[in-house]
Amino acid sequence: MSYHIGGIMSTYRDLVHGTDMESAENILAQGFELRGDLSSWCGEGVYFYRDKDKAWWAAKRKCHQLKKGRGRKVKAIILFADICELPVNNILDLRKQKDFKSFKDFVQDMFDEVKAKIRGDNETLRQIRAALISFYAYKHNKKLIVEDFEQEREQDEYDRFAQDLHIINRKEEIFCIKDTSIIGNVRKGVSS
Helix, strand or coil, X not given: CEECCCCCEEEEEEEEEEEXXXXXXXXXXXXXXXXXXXXXXXXXXXXXXXXXXXXXXXXXXXXXXXXXXXXCCCCEEEEEEEEEEEEHHHEEECCCHHHHHHHHHHHHHHHHHHCCCCCCCHHHHHHHHHHHHHHHHXXXXXXXXXXXXXXXXXXXXXXXXXXXXXXXXXXXXXXXXXXXXXXXXXXXXXXX
C-alpha cells in the first residue's frame, strides 16, 4: 500500500478477492459487478481483503453455497487486484478519525432530523450499518470504503487471553469497492 502524503492520491496493491472459478473467469473477461445487500458489511460492493486466508474463507464459503444449489463440487479461487491513484476524497477510511467523524456527523444529523435512535438486534444493526455506509458513500461520491471490522465468532480461550492483555486478534481489514472502474490489474491467484 502506498499513500501519497499531501492528500492527493492513494494506491492499494495486491488486494485479494475470493470467489469460484466460473465467476473468476467472468470477472477476468468482463470485469467485476457490484454485488451484496444489506447483510454485507458495507452494503452493495465488491469486497477485497489484504489477508489471503480471509479471501480463501470467502471463496470456500461461496463455493459451499453454490455446491448446495448445484449438487456438485465448485472450485474456489482467489483473484488479486490493484487500486491505483485514487483521489483520497473518493475514499471513506473509517479507521481515520477525520473520515469517521464526517460519517458520524452525517448519520447523527440525519437521525436528529427524524428524532430517531439506532436500535435493534445484531442483524438489524448490520443492515442499518450497511444502508448508512452505502447512502453516505453515494451522497459523498466515495468509491472505496476501508475499515477494520471485528470478526464475528464465538469467543475461545485465545480470544479471552488476548482480551485480558488488550491485544486485538480478531480484526479484519475490508475494502468495499463502490465503483468498479477503480479496480485494475486483476489477475488469478491460486485455485483450490
